[in-house]
Amino acid sequence: MKISELAQRADVTTKAVRYYESLGLITPGRLANGYRTYTEDDVRLVREIKTLHQLGIPVERTRPFLECLAAGSMHADDCPASLATYRKAIDEFTERIEALSARRATLISNLTAAAHRGSSIEAPTPAGTKGEHYLTLPAGLPVPEDDGAADHLPGTKAPQLDLRTTAGKAIRLDTLGARRTVLYIYPLTGRPGTDLPEGWNTIPGARGCTPETCGFRDHFQDLLEVGAGRVYGLSSQDTGYQSEVVERLGLPFDMLSDPALILADALKLPTFEVDGMRLFKRLTLIIRDSVIEHAFYPVFPPNEHAQQVLAWLRANPL
Numbered sequence: 001m002k003i004s005e006l007a008q009r010a011d012v013t014t015k016a017v018r019y020y021e022s023l024g025l026i027t028p029g030r031l032a033n034g035y036r037t038y039t040e041d042d043v044r045l046v047r048e049i050k051t052l053h054q055l056g057i058p059v060e061r062t063r064p065f066l067e068c069l070a071a072g073s074m075h076a077d078d079c080p081a082s083l084a085t086y087r088k089a090i091d092e093f094t095e096r097i098e099a100l101s102a103r104r105a106t107l108i109s110n111l112t113a114a115a116h117r118g119s120s121i122e123a124p125t126p127a128g129t130k131g132e133h134y135l136t137l138p139a140g141l142p143v144p145e146d147d148g149a150a151d152h153l154p155g156t157k158a159p160q161l162d163l164r165t166t167a168g169k170a171i172r173l174d175t176l177g178a179r180r181t182v183l184y185i186y187p188l189t190g191r192p193g194t195d196l197p198e199g200w201n202t203i204p205g206a207r208g209c210t211p212e213t214c215g216f217r218d219h220f221q222d223l224l225e226v227g228a229g230r231v232y233g234l235s236s237q238d239t240g241y242q243s244e245v246v247e248r249l250g251l252p253f254d255m256l257s258d259p260a261l262i263l264a265d266a267l268k269l270p271t272f273e274v275d276g277m278r279l280f281k282r283l284t285l286i287i288r289d290s291v292i293e294h295a296f297y298p299v300f301p302p303n304e305h306a307q308q309v310l311a312w313l314r315a316n317p318l
Contacts (some may be wrong), residue, residue, distance in 0.1 A: 144205030149299035179229025208302030215306035
């Protein structure tokens with residue numbers, strides 16, 4: 001077969017095939033007219049090179065695998081030299097991961113120090129992943145499903161009830177005026193060095209309140225520029241706890257406290273129970289002229305939610 005056919009069947013470029021030839025990884029035959037010709041074995045070799053390269057093994061290091069096939073092995077990694085190449089690649093990846101993890105830990109330490117600079121609250125001392133877990137989301141968190149619990153909210157009038165802010169004021173959601181208010185509601189924020197409720201990571205949509213809050217902090221000015229008049233975060237944690245969050249995370253907006261979940265009862269918001277506590281499920285309301293204009297539910301992933309709200313505001317200008 002011609003080089004173009006080989007490239008097509010192996011899903012690589014002809015340039016790649018020529019590169020493999022220059023390294024001596026494949027050796028084409030020659031026709032009487034001098035043109036290269038390739039066999040099914042060459043197709044298999046090129047596919048093997050491509051697969052190994054996608055796994056992070058440099059093309060020039062694939063030779064042991066190809067030689068293993070050439071020796072008659074059923075699999076390219078049946079030979080000791082192939083296994084040695086695997087081990088070398090794994091060791092190199094481990095070194096790179098450790099180096100990246102060290103950089104990441106330094107960045108988290110810098111972030112923590114910067115967030116507490118000028119604060120009366122002592123910055124926590126990170127200890128491996130335990131000191132940074134509250135800022136990050138573990139892989140494989142269960143995704144919350146839309147159970148329809150927020151379908152009734154758009155078009156609903158905001159209730160006439162007072163909520164306490166971390167600035168020591170009382171606000172009413174039905175008197176916030178014509179500019180849009182972004183109210184993101186969440187179960188609870190953890191603190192560095194404190195345990196979350198048992199099984200927290202297994203509850204769909206529960207984990208991620210601090211990363212979500214940091215997202216609204218980092219995009220606060222962007223939200224104002226696209227039409228948000230106010231941003232509030234709300235949970236059932238008391239005002240003192242919320243005030244600590246504002247100071248520790250350096251939030252440019254106030255937080256609201258609703259320990260009795262009166263807002264949940266007034267609007268029939270979705271809630272759940274864990275460790276004997278009744279908590280809000282994560283959702284966000286856009287309120288304008290005393291009416292809920294839009295509801296985000298379910299919210300996932302929480303660390304990207306501020307960008308989702310920002311995108312909605314841009315797509316729905318006043």
